[in-house]
């Protein structure tokens with residue numbers, strides 16, 4: 001399998017040196033001298049691994065993690081630090097970076113880090129394939145929190161009614177899991193569940209992705225192609241981060257939902273589609289409507305059922321269940337023998353506010369599992385700003 005790598009660094013010699021080395025090893029390599037160029041590349045080209053310098057002239061390299069982590073699948077990022085920048089690398093890893101590497105680059109260390117990232121990517125792909133083909137085996141934590149119990153009940157009713165749903169909540173709270181749960185427990189379970197991360201698709205491409213196109217509809221459309229509405233026929237289309245969608249597209253989606261028909265880009269024929277829509281957003285949609293950024297007619301059309309998922313800090317009673325779940329699944333995934341976390345780690349976790357919610361907890365346990373020496377994750381295995389909370 002060929003991997004694509006994006007090297008982001010302002011030093012031309014450095015980029016060129018790495019590029020030549022990686023090209024020889026059979027990688028597809030792209031490079032960017034600043035974050036703007038890196039963002040452009042990430043929008044256009046599927047990248048597996050990003051090698052990201054911490055300091056890119058006046059820019060702070062890890063700021064790019066925000067964009068990287070919104071992509072699906074998100075590339076694995078290896079932070080490159082100069083002497084004395086290790087703190088920044090640790091900070092970047094808390095924000096979702098996969099690993100770090102110090103300058104000057106030792107190519108055999110780089111090879112080892114790339115190999116580790118590649119193994120994780122392959123594993124993730126296998127997992128995603130499994131999830132895709134056996135959605136009915138979705139495994140997750142329901143927890144004890146009363147609000148969450150109510151949410152799962154609402155999700156079951158929504159699934160039976162096959163109604164449109166809008167799921168709100170901060171990033172990483174589990175909106176995607178709720179959407180898959182609605183699919184799993186309803187009459188559409190044997191039909192497709194198609195997730196689309198709206199901001200990850202270029203606005204110009206989104207329309208043809210969703211509605212398909214006719215041959216010759218635009219430059220490059222050399223064959224007629226079905227869109228995701230047709231692919232999801234009988235099932236569910238999950239529009240993740242719908243708030244990022246432009247007004248034009250919002251109008252087109254509204255029409256498709258109301259008419260239950262779509263038209264290919266460049267086509268005249270109306271094609272009937274039977275699709276349940278689940279949308280998710282981590283923004284305050286009512287504020288967006290007030291500011292004229294989101295159409296109220298689409299909002300109310302989606303809002304037949306409204307599910308608001310609480311942040312992890314408001315459901316701390318579920319922390320032990322989540323820890324147990326992640327320790328077990330991660331140990332199985334990467335073939336480790338970790339059995340739990342120490343009491344001190346639980347205490348530190350309880351004091352932390354988890355701005356990245358359950359996703360952040362997952363990452364912290366994943367990283368800690370990789371670095372852990374024994375069977376129990378200890379304070380020294382978790383990021384110091386969390387560990388320091390109990391000192």
Ligand SMILES: Nc1ncnc2c1ncn2[C@@H]1O[C@H](COP(=O)(O)OP(=O)(O)OP(=O)(O)O)[C@@H](O)[C@H]1O
Pocket residue numbers: 139140141142169170171172173174175176177178240280281282325358359362
């Ligand atoms: N109830 C749960 N049980 C197990 N894992 C969960 C649960 N909720 C969330 N997660 C994990 O947390 C991570 C983030 O979840 P998810 O993608 O569903 O969040 P989200 O709210 O859709 O995030 P975003 O707004 O960034 O798209 C995933 O790794 C997911 O597996």
